[in-house]
Amino acid sequence: MRCQPPLPMFLDVALIGFGHVGRRFARLLAERGGMLLAEQGVTVRIVGISTNRHGHVWAAEGVDVPAALSRVEAGRRLSDDEDEWLTPPAIINLMRGVSTGLRVVVETTTLDIAAGQPAIAYVQQAFAAGCHVVTANKGPAAFAYAGLRDEARAAGVSFLFEGAVMDGIPIFNLARETLPGVEVLGFRGVVNSTTNHILSALEDGEAFDPALARMQDVGIAEADPSLDIDGWDAAAKVAALANVLMDARITPLDVRREGIGPRSADAALRAIEAGRRLRLVAAAARLDDGSVEASVGPVELQAGDLLANLRGQANALVLRTDLLGEIAVCQLTGGLTQTAYALLVDLVTICRRHAPLPAGAPRRIP
Amino acid sequence: MRCQPPLPMFLDVALIGFGHVGRRFARLLAERGGMLLAEQGVTVRIVGISTNRHGHVWAAEGVDVPAALSRVEAGRRLSDDEDEWLTPPAIINLMRGVSTGLRVVVETTTLDIAAGQPAIAYVQQAFAAGCHVVTANKGPAAFAYAGLRDEARAAGVSFLFEGAVMDGIPIFNLARETLPGVEVLGFRGVVNSTTNHILSALEDGEAFDPALARMQDVGIAEADPSLDIDGWDAAAKVAALANVLMDARITPLDVRREGIGPRSADAALRAIEAGRRLRLVAAAARLDDGSVEASVGPVELQAGDLLANLRGQANALVLRTDLLGEIAVCQLTGGLTQTAYALLVDLVTICRRHAPLPAGAPRRIP
Numbered sequence: 198m199r200c201q202p203p204l205p206m207f208l209d210v211a212l213i214g215f216g217h218v219g220r221r222f223a224r225l226l227a228e229r230g231g232m233l234l235a236e237q238g239v240t241v242r243i244v245g246i247s248t249n250r251h252g253h254v255w256a257a258e259g260v261d262v263p264a265a266l267s268r269v270e271a272g273r274r275l276s277d278d279e280d281e282w283l284t285p286p287a288i289i290n291l292m293r294g295v296s297t298g299l300r301v302v303v304e305t306t307t308l309d310i311a312a313g314q315p316a317i318a319y320v321q322q323a324f325a326a327g328c329h330v331v332t333a334n335k336g337p338a339a340f341a342y343a344g345l346r347d348e349a350r351a352a353g354v355s356f357l358f359e360g361a362v363m364d365g366i367p368i369f370n371l372a373r374e375t376l377p378g379v380e381v382l383g384f385r386g387v388v389n390s391t392t393n394h395i396l397s398a399l400e401d402g403e404a405f406d407p408a409l410a411r412m413q414d415v416g417i418a419e420a421d422p423s424l425d426i427d428g429w430d431a432a433a434k435v436a437a438l439a440n441v442l443m444d445a446r447i448t449p450l451d452v453r454r455e456g457i458g459p460r461s462a463d464a465a466l467r468a469i470e471a472g473r474r475l476r477l478v479a480a481a482a483r484l485d486d487g488s489v490e491a492s493v494g495p496v497e498l499q500a501g502d503l504l505a506n507l508r509g510q511a512n513a514l515v516l517r518t519d520l521l522g523e524i525a526v527c528q529l530t531g532g533l534t535q536t537a538y539a540l541l542v543d544l545v546t547i548c549r550r551h552a553p554l555p556a557g558a559p560r561r562i563p
Numbered sequence: 564m565r566c567q568p569p570l571p572m573f574l575d576v577a578l579i580g581f582g583h584v585g586r587r588f589a590r591l592l593a594e595r596g597g598m599l600l601a602e603q604g605v606t607v608r609i610v611g612i613s614t615n616r617h618g619h620v621w622a623a624e625g626v627d628v629p630a631a632l633s634r635v636e637a638g639r640r641l642s643d644d645e646d647e648w649l650t651p652p653a654i655i656n657l658m659r660g661v662s663t664g665l666r667v668v669v670e671t672t673t674l675d676i677a678a679g680q681p682a683i684a685y686v687q688q689a690f691a692a693g694c695h696v697v698t699a700n701k702g703p704a705a706f707a708y709a710g711l712r713d714e715a716r717a718a719g720v721s722f723l724f725e726g727a728v729m730d731g732i733p734i735f736n737l738a739r740e741t742l743p744g745v746e747v748l749g750f751r752g753v754v755n756s757t758t759n760h761i762l763s764a765l766e767d768g769e770a771f772d773p774a775l776a777r778m779q780d781v782g783i784a785e786a787d788p789s790l791d792i793d794g795w796d797a798a799a800k801v802a803a804l805a806n807v808l809m810d811a812r813i814t815p816l817d818v819r820r821e822g823i824g825p826r827s828a829d830a831a832l833r834a835i836e837a838g839r840r841l842r843l844v845a846a847a848a849r850l851d852d853g854s855v856e857a858s859v860g861p862v863e864l865q866a867g868d869l870l871a872n873l874r875g876q877a878n879a880l881v882l883r884t885d886l887l888g889e890i891a892v893c894q895l896t897g898g899l900t901q902t903a904y905a906l907l908v909d910l911v912t913i914c915r916r917h918a919p920l921p922a923g924a925p926r927r928i929p
Contacts, residue, residue, distance in 0.1 A: 225886075229744055229886075230744075232744075233743060233744040364887075365886070365887050366887065366890055367737065367741035367742065370740070370741040371733065371737065371741055374736070374740040374741055375733035375736040375737055375740055375741065375908065376733065376908070377599060377908060377911045378595055378596075378598075378599040378907070378908075378911075379904070500866075501872045501874065502872075503869065503872060503893060503895075506867045506868075506869060506872055508867065513891075515893075515895070520591075520595075520731070520900060520901070520904050521730075521731050521732065521894075521896075521900075521901050521904060522894075522895060522896025522897070522898075522901070523894075523895035523896050524732055524892070524893065524894060524895070525879075525891070525892070525893035525895060526890070526891070526892055526893075527869060527881075527890065527891035527892075527893065528887075528888075528889075528890060529869075529881070529888060529889035529890070529891060530887075530888025530889050531888070532888075534886060534887075535886070535887050535888070538745070538886050538887060541744070542741065542742070542743060542744075545743045545744075
């Protein structure tokens with residue numbers, strides 16, 4: 198028997214979406230990801246990128262990522278070729294033909310909160326093409342978790358979305374990797390940064406409209422802030438959390454939802470006067486009949502409550518469990534790098550699960 | 564080629580120490596562990612138990628655990644036989660001869676905080692016998708982490724100790740499993756429940772000595788409370804955390820340490836009057852020269868600080884990281900079941916790493 202050095206195993210990535218999150222991910226992958234994934238025995242390549250407004254690019258041997266970043270950030274198209282045919286479905290389809298290694302679709306498109314699209318469709322196309330899926334979108338887990346989980350299992354691929362809630366802070370990974378056998382009975386949290394920024398400003402005496410305008414000026418709130426202030430973003434996160442951690446099988450439309458508005462300024466100050474704090478609390482609990490009740494709305498909290506003391510961008514989630522009582526995870530600083538890291542850590546998970554190991558090696562590299 | 568059903572793979576456990584934690588672990592293993600470990604493809608058996616005051620028992624086919632629990636809790640010896648020769652080293656040595664499966668020493672002896680013994684010696688004997696080690700003791704990681712980690716690697720076994728800090732709340736598992744590639748730059752936390760209970764009582768106006776006596780009455784503080792109130796327990800936890808998360812290579816003796824005492828009552832009330840809170844803060848940070856500075860002592864915290872609002876048994880750890888900024892993990896309820904769960908989750912990790920999988924299976928069961 199002749200000994201041959203093993204062929205390099207490629208992890209080929211198609212980026213569907215190349216906005217702020219997708220680009221930060223591409224940078225983080227270049228800076229940190231290569232080495233991190235090499236420890237798992239794979240060589241990572243971005244082989245395709247699809248954008249809404251900057252065209253598309255495909256290169257089975259690996260895209261020139263620095264050039265792609267420069268082009269998009271200079272407002273140019275990704276490719277000088279006629280590339281209109283390279284839609285996301287076409288790129289996902291091309292993934293069938295790349296390498297014999299791991300194939301991953303990293304999905305970061307803009308989400309339609311009312312239905313979870315187009316993210317869900319891309320996820321399903323990726324499964325059908327034999328690709329693992331990593332997404333920063335809440336939509337797939339919020340609207341269609343159980344079905345997608347089963348489709349992924351049937352296709353023998355992974356479906357991961359750590360970045361969907363609380364950026365890169367481990368929530369789904371925490372439950373899956375570090376809490377085996379623990380049942381989540383319910384949770385409550387502060388999971389939307391824009392509303393928390395606004396509530397902090399209201400507590401400092403600002404009125405609602407100027408506070409919102411200021412948040413929009415500094416880029417914390419969107420031009421159309423309704424997804425945040427009406428509680429839709431938090432409702433999608435509650436649904437994703439409840440579906441994954443509690444097998445709830447709900448959608449954001451099932452979440453009892455109340456947002457914040459101009460009247461919240463008085464409410465926030467009244468709470469302070471009473472020694473309490475107003476926070477937009479996202480919560481879920483299992484009812485006696487086995488179903489899960491989920492809600493988003495402003496709640497007056499005792500001043501000593503962990504959630505009451507989250508100001509600005511800080512987020513937290515308190516899990517109520519059977520074996521460990523209450524556990525809280527807090528993100529004191531959030532942002533794009535954190536979300537990009539969530540995508541990267543999901544790639545590591547895919548390697549840990551699916552990259553073959555040499556004969557006789559332990560199942561995991563400790 | 565004939566197909567044969569695979570032989571059951573055993574996970575054989577020797578319990579060194581069978582006090583409150585060891586017994587709760589044995590119960591949790593019976594109630595939950597069997598099923599949880601079966602999902603990992605193994606059948607768990609306790610084959611030996613060693614106690615300080617209730618003798619020892621060994622049965623390669625599996626100890627009668629309910630009987631062992633009843634005997635010890637009735638104040639009887641574990642075995643009617645002459646078993647003095649079955650010391651912990653003898654039991655660890657017997658582990659060499661059990662099954663061809665996974666062999667694990669679960670170590671929960673009483674710790675000598677001044678040197679980490681006898682836990683360290685047992686851990687080393689277990690490695691030498693080819694056993695994986697799970698311990699709830701802080702001593703090994705606090706006094707000898709780097710050396711033990713290297714010994715474990717050389718022996719091809721795992722060395723795990725999730726229960727050493729904050730009971731069953733994932734800290735070491737969180738960093739290892741969910742934060743690959745993230746560097747911990749420092750941390751601060753409230754990690755000793757007894758002192759936190761006492762400080763909460765002082766804030767409520769109690770004097771130190773009556774508060775301590777009350778904690779001793781209800782079993783929160785030890786008869787000899789000096790390990791807690793002098794900061795030794797927290798110092799051992801800081802050393803373990805710094806060694807594992809920051810490669811610090813320190814011992815509890817290197818931790819700048821100040822405890823609490825009768826004068827803390829005034830200090831706690833003065834803090835409250837100033838809108839702040841006194842907490843025993845355990846902290847570590849990397850200095851410019853690459854070394855790690857670690858400390859335990861009472862600190863006045865702003866009222867909005869996450870650590871300031873921990874009362875009673877609540878613990879928390881705030882990690883300062885390069886990629887994710889500050890992350891906090893909080894244990895709002897603690898206790899024996901949590902510590903027992905930490906031992907169980909370490910067994911799951913051993914299976915995930917070392918239990919063989921059928922040919923062609925993914926490296927991990929998702």
